[in-house]
Amino acid sequence: MHGFNRLGGNSVAETVVAGMIVGEYIADFCDRSENDIDISTALIHEALEHERAKLDVLIEGNRTENAAVLMTEMKEIMTAKVGIFRHGKKLAEAVDELQKLLVRSRNIGLRYKARGANPELETAYRVQKMLKLALCVAYGALQRTESRGAHFREDFPRRDDAEWLKRTIATWRSETDTLPSLTYEQLDVMKMELPPGWRGYGAKDYIDHPDTPKRTAQIEQVKKKLNGADRFALQQELLPYERLLPERFRGKNERIDEMMEGER
Amino acid sequence: MKNENHTLRQLKISVLRFNPQEPGSAPRMQTYEIEEADGMTLFIALNEIREKQDPSLHFDFVCRAGICGSCGMMINGRPTLACRTLTKDLDSEISLAPLPVFELIADLSVNTGKWMRHMSERLETWVHLNGDKIDLTKPEERMEPELAEKIYELDRCIECGCCIAGCGTVRMREDFVGAVGLNKIARFRLDPRDKRNDDDFYELIGEDNGVFGCMSLLGCHDVCPKKLPLATQIAFLRRKMAAVGWK
Numbered sequence: 426m427h428g429f430n431r432l433g434g435n436s437v438a439e440t441v442v443a444g445m446i447v448g449e450y451i452a453d454f455c456d457r458s459e460n461d462i463d464i465s466t467a468l469i470h471e472a473l474e475h476e477r478a479k480l481d482v483l484i485e486g487n488r489t490e491n492a493a494v495l496m497t498e499m500k501e502i503m504t505a506k507v508g509i510f511r512h513g514k515k516l517a518e519a520v521d522e523l524q525k526l527l528v529r530s531r532n533i534g535l536r537y538k539a540r541g542a543n544p545e546l547e548t549a550y551r552v553q554k555m556l557k558l559a560l561c562v563a564y565g566a567l568q569r570t571e572s573r574g575a576h577f578r579e580d581f582p583r584r585d586d587a588e589w590l591k592r593t594i595a596t597w598r599s600e601t602d603t604l605p606s607l608t609y610e611q612l613d614v615m616k617m618e619l620p621p622g623w624r625g626y627g628a629k630d631y632i633d634h635p636d637t638p639k640r641t642a643q644i645e646q647v648k649k650k651l652n653g654a655d656r657f658a659l660q661q662e663l664l665p666y667e668r669l670l671p672e673r674f675r676g677k678n679e680r681i682d683e684m685m686e687g688e689r
Numbered sequence: 690m691k692n693e694n695h696t697l698r699q700l701k702i703s704v705l706r707f708n709p710q711e712p713g714s715a716p717r718m719q720t721y722e723i724e725e726a727d728g729m730t731l732f733i734a735l736n737e738i739r740e741k742q743d744p745s746l747h748f749d750f751v752c753r754a755g756i757c758g759s760c761g762m763m764i765n766g767r768p769t770l771a772c773r774t775l776t777k778d779l780d781s782e783i784s785l786a787p788l789p790v791f792e793l794i795a796d797l798s799v800n801t802g803k804w805m806r807h808m809s810e811r812l813e814t815w816v817h818l819n820g821d822k823i824d825l826t827k828p829e830e831r832m833e834p835e836l837a838e839k840i841y842e843l844d845r846c847i848e849c850g851c852c853i854a855g856c857g858t859v860r861m862r863e864d865f866v867g868a869v870g871l872n873k874i875a876r877f878r879l880d881p882r883d884k885r886n887d888d889d890f891y892e893l894i895g896e897d898n899g900v901f902g903c904m905s906l907l908g909c910h911d912v913c914p915k916k917l918p919l920a921t922q923i924a925f926l927r928r929k930m931a932a933v934g935w936k
Contacts (some may be wrong), residue, residue: 493740537745547746678826
């Protein structure tokens with residue numbers, strides 16, 4: 426929506442507009458009978474029992490690890506080794522130490538064993554999940570041997586689109602794993618309206634994706650072909666999206682510098 | 690960094706403990722001792738107590754920066770936010786109790802959300818379009834920056850509940866909407882997008898559980914952690930509502 430989407434300001438506007446569109450889209454989706462789903466109550470029961478068993482083990486088991494201690498250690502590792510300036514060596518240490526914490530977190534026992542509102546139970550339940558998430562961050566950062574946005578590697582300061590223009594997908598495949606399985610989803614430069622270029626700040630020091638010059642040339646050609654047509658025609662050529670919107674959000678919007686037909 | 694001349698105190702923090710969910714639990718004071726640290730807030734102190742001494746201690750925090758409104762509690766008898774209270778501003782013996790009026794969850798944790806939701810639904814604290822349609826293809830209606838500022842000033846309320854805990858009228862009238870509720874009406878009354886007029890607002894607050902119940906004790910105004918001009922707003926609303934009543 427904003428193209429150069431940075432922190433705070435831009436993403437607030439983006440959240441509001443996206444929320445409006447997505448909410449409508451989901452409501453429309455649920456409205457269509459072909460999207461009905463059939464879930465057996467047995468399946469729901471199974472999931473419930475699975476979670477309940479985890480809580481029971483925390484409360485009733487005679488395990489010994491202290492959830493608050495694990496949380497503090499995790500925070501310290503993340504601050505010291507997975508912070509603003511990152512380095513392969515530090516990240517590798519962090520991944521190693523976090524794995525050890527994850528193993529220990531499977532042995533958490535509570536000192537305060539009340540059911541219902543119980544702050545220690547809450548910490549215990551959450552810290553196990555936090556450690557998994559911390560490992561997704563640290564392990565993903567260790568594998569990503571480039572710098573991109575908020576991920577800055579001192580040992581790989583350059584952005585590398587050729588190798589890393591792809592999305593990290595982390596999956597926990599089994600309950601006993603201590604590392605997530607990472608897969609990568611390639612982004613298709615040839616379908617982009619604005620191929621990744623210089624970000625407008627810092628040195629122009631990055632490695633282009635091989636498709637970037639091709640797509641840039643293609644876009645230039647489209648612009649030439651359209652010969653000064655308005656931005657809507659260009660959008661339609663480069664990245665048509667209107668059909669994806671809920672019906673009532675299609676069509677043009679008035680802007681201060683772009684009055685609508687017949688209202689000039 | 691430790692200051693050589695500055696000796697760190699040993700704090701004695703007494704907490705009113707009671708867990709209605711726990712069979713046999715009775716209200717009692719329990720005292721914890723911890724060593725003060727530089728820049729320590731009650732948020733830090735309570736977390737340290739829970740982590741190192743007593744995992745069963747209930748209290749609420751989310752943002753630890755005075756914007757979520759979760760950590761309102763009675764600190765030495767005065768309702769305020771624990772995350773914005775530095776221990777260095779207090780004596781070494783500190784007493785903590787849950788906010789009164791609200792439903793007690795346990796120890797220092799109370800359910801302000803339930804109370805606030807009830808108040809919100811009763812006062813309909815949202816923009817009423819009254820049949821006006823919003824045309825999404827048109828730019829938003831413009832607002833004078835001065836007016837936007839005035840609305841924003843009142844919108845800073847975080848619903849922490851301190852004004853309710855510090856209110857005398859609430860003790861006498863269980864259904865009193867309190868400064869938090871009246872402030873919201875003042876906020877929507879300013880908003881040109883809300884099409885309700887003073888007759889509509891009179892239906893909501895023109896009674897003893899509304900603006901006429903306030904005894905002007907100014908407790909709300911004194912304790913508000915966000916320094917909202919609550920007494921001023923209530924006095925102004927009372928005048929406006931009285932004018933409707935006399936018609």
